Amino acid sequence: MNKKYDFIILGSGLGGLQTAFILSKQGFKVLVLEKNPKIGGTLQSFRRFGCDFSTGMHYLGSLDEGQMLNKIFKYFGLFDNIEYKRMDEDVFELINIAGKEYKYPIGWDRLRKQFLEYFPRNEEVFDKYLSLINKAINSQALYSLKQPEDNTTTTEENVLMSSAWEIIKSLSPDIEIQNYLAALNFDYGGEKEKTPFYVHAIVTNYFVMSSHRVVGDSDQIANALAKSIKSFGGEIITKQKAIKFLFEEQKLVGVETHKGSKYFAEKFVSNIHPANTMDLIEDGKIKGMYRKRMKSLENTISSFTLHIKMKEGSFKYLNHNIQYIKQNDVWYASYYDDKKWPEHFFLHTPPQTKDDSFANSIQILTYMKYEEVKKWEDSTARTRPDEYLEWKEEKAQKLIDLASKKFPGLRDNIEAYNISTPLSFRDYIGNSDGSLYGKISDFNNMASNYVSHKTKIPNLFLTGQNLNLHGMLGVSMSSIITGAEFVGLKQLLEDLNNA
Ligand SMILES: Cc1cc2nc3c(=O)[nH]c(=O)nc-3n(C[C@H](O)[C@H](O)[C@H](O)COP(=O)(O)OP(=O)(O)OC[C@H]3O[C@@H](n4cnc5c(N)ncnc54)[C@H](O)[C@@H]3O)c2cc1C
Numbered sequence: 324m325n326k327k328y329d330f331i332i333l334g335s336g337l338g339g340l341q342t343a344f345i346l347s348k349q350g351f352k353v354l355v356l357e358k359n360p361k362i363g364g365t366l367q368s369f370r371r372f373g374c375d376f377s378t379g380m381h382y383l384g385s386l387d388e389g390q391m392l393n394k395i396f397k398y399f400g401l402f403d404n405i406e407y408k409r410m411d412e413d414v415f416e417l418i419n420i421a422g423k424e425y426k427y428p429i430g431w432d433r434l435r436k437q438f439l440e441y442f443p444r445n446e447e448v449f450d451k452y453l454s455l456i457n458k459a460i461n462s463q464a465l466y467s468l469k470q471p472e473d474n475t476t477t478t479e480e481n482v483l484m485s486s487a488w489e490i491i492k493s494l495s496p497d498i499e500i501q502n503y504l505a506a507l508n509f510d511y512g513g514e515k516e517k518t519p520f521y522v523h524a525i526v527t528n529y530f531v532m533s534s535h536r537v538v539g540d541s542d543q544i545a546n547a548l549a550k551s552i553k554s555f556g557g558e559i560i561t562k563q564k565a566i567k568f569l570f571e572e573q574k575l576v577g578v579e580t581h582k583g584s585k586y587f588a589e590k591f592v593s594n595i596h597p598a599n600t601m602d603l604i605e606d607g608k609i610k611g612m613y614r615k616r617m618k619s620l621e622n623t624i625s626s627f628t629l630h631i632k633m634k635e636g637s638f639k640y641l642n643h644n645i646q647y648i649k650q651n652d653v654w655y656a657s658y659y660d661d662k663k664w665p666e667h668f669f670l671h672t673p674p675q676t677k678d679d680s681f682a683n684s685i686q687i688l689t690y691m692k693y694e695e696v697k698k699w700e701d702s703t704a705r706t707r708p709d710e711y712l713e714w715k716e717e718k719a720q721k722l723i724d725l726a727s728k729k730f731p732g733l734r735d736n737i738e739a740y741n742i743s744t745p746l747s748f749r750d751y752i753g754n755s756d757g758s759l760y761g762k763i764s765d766f767n768n769m770a771s772n773y774v775s776h777k778t779k780i781p782n783l784f785l786t787g788q789n790l791n792l793h794g795m796l797g798v799s800m801s802s803i804i805t806g807a808e809f810v811g812l813k814q815l816l817e818d819l820n821n822a
Pocket residue numbers: 333334335336337338339356357358359362363364365366378379380381382383563564565566594595596599626688751752753754758759760786787788789792793794795796798
């Protein structure tokens with residue numbers, strides 16, 4: 324007789340694990356199925372050349388005592404045995420825009436002071452900007468772990484759903500000011516023509532409140548969640564790729580994996596991209612219009628990353644991120660020119676201990692469109708042709724050239740490197756295009772872009788970055804929304820606020 328679970332969760336990314344935590348803590352019998360040998364999705368890290376590289380969680384915001392992520396981490400037990408390093412107070416992100424360097428300090432008061440040093444006599448601009456940020460945050464009650472009051476939005480809140488670029492532009496005609504205020508937009512894959520102001524506001528506020536790095540690998544977070552899930556009686560099985568939902572007439576009853584194993588439950592939560600979730604459902608079992616809408620969700624741009632081992636003692640540990648934007652426009656990702664690539668990079672030095680003086684590894688990331696690798700999309704990691712390998716090597720050299728403009732001598736101090744392209748991400752996460760942050764938020768199409776945690780199948784739910792926002796913050800919100808469906812939002816918010 325097949326064992327029957329209360330819930331089967333597909334995918335062990337942050338969203339799948341947090342949802343499994345909430346449900347198993349409540350006493351439900353939960354099974355998580357993961358296609359990869361390792362859990363964690365974009366929280367995974369990998370080991371090469373004796374270094375551990377995190378794939379997609381470089382820094383975390385709002386982790387100071389009393390701040391939002393601090394409460395969330397306490398609830399999920401993520402302070403036990405994991406160390407976090409607070410980034411430099413006077414600069415957590417150092418951004419070079421068209422040759423000029425700007426600091427982003429921690430805290431809104433410091434940021435105001437820093438802004439006025441760069442742009443004296445612009446108090447009004449900054450204060451108007453900050454008041455819009457606060458309005459945007461206050462309009463999203465859940466982002467302050469408060470119960471939303473109702474679903475009505477005021478005209479002012481509607482404004483916050485319009486273009487981030489336009490709103491920032493309206494505050495001052497000075498392009499330097501516009502660039503500075505929007506300079507963290509790599510953190511949300513910002514696009515001039517699409518990103519709503521509330522996304523800019525939530526992500527910027529999240530990092531400005533306080534910024535931290537995990538000391539060591541990001542998969543400590545996934546492993547800690549898994550340990551708790553198991554201690555609550557939940558199960559996690561890896562190397563089980565879900566390939567098909569099983570129905571008894573119209574009722575969803577189970578899931579089949581690529582190994583032919585079948586698992587049965589009352590309810591299902593998919594942490595897989597909604598478009599890929601639709602591929603698991605045979606025709607006639609879900610409304611055609613809904614399937615079409617999920618299949619046509621537009622994603623954020625992908626990335627090209629160098630994971631570099633540095634020669635010992637050659638590269639100082641930097642307790643801040645570096646961004647380098649060649650053009651005098653921080654929204655550059657929305658229209659980068661393939662021939663001029665790369666014109667931007669983000670550099671991160673992961674801390675191995677709390678007081679590293681040198682970085683044994685660095686990561687350099689930049690945007691890359693999936694179209695650049697499309698011609699090799701039928702290959703797998705083991706079967707990529709030589710042409711692809713040569714292409715990616717050439718790209719790696721170009722990125723090292725650009726990074727050397729900021730760090731002369733960088734090339735000579737590289738011991739070894741690993742390259743990941745949009746195809747690497749596509750294959751290890753299992754989405755269609757290696758997208759950095761999943762579904763894009765587009766103010767032009769808020770309704771057709773909206774993804775609810777409920778689907779058109781009554782016992783199938785969604786969670787993860789494609790519901791709300793990406794990242795530790797956005798995904799935690801999705802997990803709270805999905806988990807609250809079964810444990811009650813009031814109770815869950817109380818537990819989070821009292822953790
Ligand atoms: C390069 C990069 C840098 C980033 N930097 C930061 C950062 O600094 N700070 C921050 O907060 N966020 C960052 N993010 C974003 C953050 O990592 C993600 O938003 C978040 O981890 C996504 O979690 P998720 O649960 O939505 O999904 P995912 O991590 O995408 O997990 C989905 C899981 O489902 C599994 N799966 C897929 N198909 C199947 C199937 N058929 N059967 C079973 N399992 C399946 C996948 O293997 C995966 O484990 C970054 C992301 C990237 C890519």
